[in-house]
Amino acid sequence: MQNMQAITILAALAQESRLAVYRLLIEHAPEGLAASAIAEQLGLPNATLSFHLKELSHAGLVSSRQSGRFIYYAPVIETMDALVGYLTDHCCSQSGGTCAPATRKSAPAKRVAAAGKRRPGSA
Amino acid sequence: MQNMQAITILAALAQESRLAVYRLLIEHAPEGLAASAIAEQLGLPNATLSFHLKELSHAGLVSSRQSGRFIYYAPVIETMDALVGYLTDHCCSQSGGTCAPATRKSAPAKRVAAAGKRRPGSA
DNA sequence: TCTATATTTCCATGATTATAGAATTGTCAA
DNA sequence: TTGACAATTCTATAATCATGGAAATATAGA
Known part of the structure; x- marks a missing residue:
């Protein structure tokens, strides 16, 4: 993005x-x-x-x-997805920081399943 | 947040x-x-x-x-972390959608390790 | 067609935001 | 102190954004 x-x-x-x-x-x-x-x-x-x-x-x-x-x-x-991707890719500390949402509050299963996926379109 | x-x-x-x-x-x-x-x-x-x-x-x-x-x-x-958490918690589709940043472009190891962590402070 | 309803555009107004020069405040070194 | 530099605040100006009434533009049903 x-x-x-x-x-x-x-x-x-x-x-x-x-x-x-x-x-x-x-x-x-x-x-x-x-x-x-x-x-x-x-x-x-x-x-x-x-x-x-x-x-x-x-x-x-x-x-x-x-x-x-x-x-x-x-x-x-997709747009919100891309925004969150942009923020984690470009606006989170390289060294150490958190900025890893990982999963959502009440629907963990789906999220965890996708956790290993690499973000394909990110520059 | x-x-x-x-x-x-x-x-x-x-x-x-x-x-x-x-x-x-x-x-x-x-x-x-x-x-x-x-x-x-x-x-x-x-x-x-x-x-x-x-x-x-x-x-x-x-x-x-x-x-x-x-x-x-x-x-x-922490602030960026909280923002990303807010967006994933409140602004991503309940049913099905993606909005899972999962990992970052070039530092996957750390991210993957934290992928199972539940967001503690989110309402 | 005519009418009712849904939504957008037009428009004027007020409020907020961005810009940057000039003056001010703060810090240090000699 | 004085002088040099760092950063902020003051101030005016321009630009953008938000609001909402009124008019205009769909759409559908009778």
Whole structure:
């Protein structure tokens, strides 16, 4: 991942409403949620939500698909994966430090299984 | 980690000069670098660098210590660790997705050894 | 078609952030 | 002390970002 792309993604997440939107979408992955449902859940005006969705979309953190009159937004896991990879690859101490997330809180099995995998695309 | 703390850290990293400073400090961990050395390496005016160092410091991403006339800045690995933990814990898909950094590009041994470790402080 | 609903764009406004020169503060060496 | 250097704070300015009402643009059903 390029520096500038990482900055775009970090900036997209570094905002209260947008982080809330993203986390809400994660809870509803992989189907996602309609914009109206997001607006209702988070109490955001339409225009404001639309603005933030565009930011998240531009950063590649969410995708959208139309279904009838609704537009569903879903998180793009690969982007978060790439960001975490970038941070561990470029922003963690070479010598000794931790920065190893290893596994998640409540779904350890899957994570552990993948633990030996080398990150293929990292420069 | 609290949401707002994560946002502070993300915002601190989401800026070209600051990310460059942080990455430079990572290269010089754990001793760090004097402000003047950072300014020279990155070609930043003193006042500008000072502004960004304060942001990084406020986010807990760097620490500083005085040594003679110099102030050395060093990265705080624990903060990056906590951020990566927050992202993997709260911002990665529950069902199936990847978001598992597992190991780093060129220092796999240490990482693999820690791969089985559960993240202790995560809610 | 007409109407209702979903979403986005337009726009103005206010707030925050980034930049960097100049002045200031702090530290050391002689 | 004085002088040299390191770093921060002060200050003004420009640029970017966030907010949300109002208007415009879909989409679907009757």
